[in-house]
Amino acid sequence: MCLDDGVIPTIRLTGELQWEASAAIAEAFHKVIARRCEQLHLDAAGITEVDEGGRDALLSQVRAAEAQGVTVKLTHASRRFQEAFRQREPNDGEDAPASAGDWECDLVLPCAPRSVSLMRGCVAKLAVRLPFSTTEVEDIVLAVGEAAANAVRHGTRTGSSGPVHLRCRVDGGGLAVEITDPGDGFDPERLRRPNPRAQRAGGMGIYLMRRIMDEVTYTFDSRGTTVRLVKHGPSP
Numbered sequence: 001m002c003l004d005d006g007v008i009p010t011i012r013l014t015g016e017l018q019w020e021a022s023a024a025i026a027e028a029f030h031k032v033i034a035r036r037c038e039q040l041h042l043d044a045a046g047i048t049e050v051d052e053g054g055r056d057a058l059l060s061q062v063r064a065a066e067a068q069g070v071t072v073k074l075t076h077a078s079r080r081f082q083e084a085f086r087q088r089e090p091n092d093g094e095d096a097p098a099s100a101g102d103w104e105c106d107l108v109l110p111c112a113p114r115s116v117s118l119m120r121g122c123v124a125k126l127a128v129r130l131p132f133s134t135t136e137v138e139d140i141v142l143a144v145g146e147a148a149a150n151a152v153r154h155g156t157r158t159g160s161s162g163p164v165h166l167r168c169r170v171d172g173g174g175l176a177v178e179i180t181d182p183g184d185g186f187d188p189e190r191l192r193r194p195n196p197r198a199q200r201a202g203g204m205g206i207y208l209m210r211r212i213m214d215e216v217t218y219t220f221d222s223r224g225t226t227v228r229l230v231k232h233g234p235s236p
Contacts, residue, residue, distance in 0.1 A: 003028045008039045010075075014046030017054035022110045022163070026118050029061040034125070037070060042085075045076035055084045057163075060108040067104055107166045111155040111181060119148040119166045119179065126168055127175055131234050140175065140231055143212040146205035147179050147227050155181030155224065162224065173233030174214070182224040 004010045011028050032040050042062075062072050062085075074085050105122045109115035123144045127137045151164050162182030169176055209216045215230035 003031060008041055009035070009037050010041040010043050012043045012046060013058075015048055017047055017050040017058065021054055022057035022108065023112070023114055023118065025057050025061050026107055026109060029065055030118070030121065033065055033070060039071045039073065040065060042072060042074045043076050044074060044078070044081050047077070047081060050081060050084060057108050059085070060106060064106050067106070104170065105166065105168045108163045109166065111152055111162060111164045113149075113152055115164055116145060116148040116152060119164075120145045122166060123168055123175075123177055126170070127231075130170065130173075130175060132175075132231070136231070139212045143209045143229055144177055144179075146208055147177075147229060150205050151179045151181035151183070151225070151227070154183040165223075171230065175231045175233075177229045178226055179229075180223055180226040184225070 002012050002014075004012060009032050011032070029040075042058075065072055074082065077085065104126060107118070107122060109118060120141050124137065124141045127140050132140065148164070148166075155162070155164060164182075165178075165180040167178045206216070209227075209229060212231075213229045214232045215228070217228045219226040219228070
């Protein structure tokens with residue numbers, strides 16, 4: 001996979017489009033969105049095979065780009081790939097309460113450490129557009145980073161190969177972020193307040209999230225564990 005610059009940027013897809021390519025797909029789309037391009041071409045001439053995970057990862061990025069006003073056009077694709085590409089809506093009936101179009105950022109990423117920085121970067125780009133101070137933006141990104149790290153850590157602990165799903169949007173002048181991982185879940189109310197003087201790694205994530213964000217809630221269902229973080233906008 002590579003991104004060719006030009007009057008209309010082109011992402012060239014080659015080989016087998018599998019779930020393992022999710023991070024590379026996300027990075028390529030982020031570059032296009034960051035340049036505020038109005039159009040993007042996906043050249044599928046080099047695609048030899050597409051699995052369900054790779055298709056879902058690609059369609060997730062296409063929906064996110066279109067939500068940012070980018071027109072995505074598929075070129076040199078087989079009929080089978082064209083049919084898969086036309087499926088714009090998520091195929092999981094248990095998706096988030098909001099429809100896909102309501103989310104300004106909607107990413108499906110591998111449950112792997114490298115995805116944490118991608119999630120932090122996506123939220124940062126949205127947070128800086130809101131009337132938050134520089135310190136507040138940094139704090140929001142810190143809280144999301146802790147939530148993302150927990151999702152990756154606990155999502156892989158059970159041996160699941162499922163993805164991490166990030167959604168975020170402007171909500172009532174503030175920012176709402178949801179991160180879903182395939183982990184089994186836990187009881188957040190049973191967590192003890194951490195001791196900052198304790199000489200051990202970890203253990204501060206949920207405490208920091210609750211100190212920084214205005215709302216931190218958890219949902220456990222068939223999709224796994226979802227943490228919802230909300231930061232209210234400044235009062236008028």
